[in-house]
Amino acid sequence: MANKILLLGKNGQVGWELQRSLAPVGQLLALDRHDQGGDLTDLKSLQRIIVDYQPTIIVNATAYTAVDKAETETELALQINGKAVEFLAEQAKQYHSWLIHYSTDYVFDGSGDTARLETAETNPLNIYGKTKLVGEQAIQQLLDNYLIFRTSWVYATHGNNFIKTMLRLAKEREELAIINDQIGSPTGAELIADITAHAIKQLKPELAGIYHLTAGGETSWYDFANVIFAEAKLYIADQLKVKKVNAITTDSYPTPAKRPLNSRLATSKLINTFDITLPDWQLGVKRVIAELLTE
Numbered sequence: 001m002a003n004k005i006l007l008l009g010k011n012g013q014v015g016w017e018l019q020r021s022l023a024p025v026g027q028l029l030a031l032d033r034h035d036q037g038g039d040l041t042d043l044k045s046l047q048r049i050i051v052d053y054q055p056t057i058i059v060n061a062t063a064y065t066a067v068d069k070a071e072t073e074t075e076l077a078l079q080i081n082g083k084a085v086e087f088l089a090e091q092a093k094q095y096h097s098w099l100i101h102y103s104t105d106y107v108f109d110g111s112g113d114t115a116r117l118e119t120a121e122t123n124p125l126n127i128y129g130k131t132k133l134v135g136e137q138a139i140q141q142l143l144d145n146y147l148i149f150r151t152s153w154v155y156a157t158h159g160n161n162f163i164k165t166m167l168r169l170a171k172e173r174e175e176l177a178i179i180n181d182q183i184g185s186p187t188g189a190e191l192i193a194d195i196t197a198h199a200i201k202q203l204k205p206e207l208a209g210i211y212h213l214t215a216g217g218e219t220s221w222y223d224f225a226n227v228i229f230a231e232a233k234l235y236i237a238d239q240l241k242v243k244k245v246n247a248i249t250t251d252s253y254p255t256p257a258k259r260p261l262n263s264r265l266a267t268s269k270l271i272n273t274f275d276i277t278l279p280d281w282q283l284g285v286k287r288v289i290a291e292l293l294t295e
């Protein structure tokens with residue numbers, strides 16, 4: 001039987017790319033918060049859509065992702081990342097649908113310097129991470145047929161992210177200070193969406209579970225920023241003001257939310273289970289910058 005896919009959060013970074021990658025994989029109904037049934041703070045309408053459409057797969061690309069703001073907008077973050085996800089898991093169970101969901105490196109405390117397995121102990125340092133963990137755990141407790149992809153440092157042409165922030169700042173300022181002691185893997189929304197489609201094509205109960213999904217390799221925000229500036233120079237050298245990029249420590253950059261130092265995620269489970277290759281992180285970064293800076 002053909003897949004009937006309900007995609008929630010179609011206009012986020014990952015949601016936007018899922019609209020493309022899921023279209024050939026099944027019949028697709030894609031919603032954002034402005035569509036009937038697409039608002040995760042309106043669970044009644046959401047339930048109505050599920051009953052009416054009867055998806056065989058629900059893909060949840062919605063999230064509250066404003067990490068610093070979550071420290072004060074805690075209730076809303078918990079509603080979207082936690083309670084609404086629990087509701088989706090209940091619905092998926094009741095209507096025998098798969099649930100595909102995304103989570104984050106921020107469920108970990110970032111201690112140590114090795115890559116974490118899916119089974120590693122969670123211990124979020126901030127509200128965003130705590131609420132994402134609530135969502136993960138609800139799915140795992142309620143459902144058998146689910147995929148959770150934990151990813152990190154997501155960027156895309158569509159939406160807001162570190163690449164766009166750096167391109168803007170590089171045009172505005174001569175000097176920048178960027179954290180050099182947080183290590184992770186920048187991961188393109190395109191890659192996440194492509195692997196989601198790939199996984200759906202192989203979907204069977206034995207594959208259900210949680211997987212770490214990031215690009216290959218690792219970097220710091222500081223080194224990431226320098227790659228962004230070097231790449232930007234190829235296209236808009238005349239517009240760049242930035243002359244000096246200073247490497248700083250997390251301690252010297254106070255923010256409302258605490259962030260983990262070690263965001264390395266071990267991806268061998270995903271690679272081996274779904275028979276895929278994860279390209280080096282720079283590949284997708286260069287593509288997105290080219291897309292952003294050329295007509």
Ligand SMILES: NC(=O)C1=CN([C@@H]2O[C@H](COP(=O)(O)OP(=O)(O)OC[C@H]3O[C@@H](n4cnc5c(N)ncnc54)[C@H](OP(=O)(O)O)[C@@H]3O)[C@@H](O)[C@H]2O)C=CC1
Pocket residue numbers: 009010011012013014015032033038039040041061062063064065080101102103104105132150151152153154155159160
């Ligand atoms: N961004 C990152 O760096 C990382 C993201 N992740 C995870 O990956 C997944 C995708 O993230 P990403 O695409 O980057 O996130 P985005 O913030 O780009 O997209 C999230 C989407 O959710 C929507 N949304 C927010 N609130 C609601 C609501 N009440 N009802 C319906 N939709 C809502 C947003 O809409 P609107 O724009 O209108 O608010 C937005 O379109 C999430 O689970 C996230 O936690 C994991 C690691 C890193």
Ligand SMILES: Cc1cn([C@H]2C[C@H](O)[C@@H](COP(=O)(O)OP(=O)(O)O[C@H]3O[C@@H](C)C(=O)[C@@H](O)[C@H]3O)O2)c(=O)[nH]c1=O
Pocket residue numbers: 065066067104105106151152153154161162165176177178179182221253259
């Ligand atoms: C703008 C700026 C940021 N930074 C630092 C702050 C932070 O540690 C890092 C990245 O900044 P961001 O605002 O993108 O960080 P943040 O929004 O916390 O990014 C996170 O988002 C959530 C949704 C996730 O799930 C994580 O995987 C991660 O991508 O760069 C600087 O050092 N200098 C700067 O000028």
Ligand SMILES: [Mg+2]
Pocket residue numbers: 065066067161
């Ligand atoms: Mg952010």
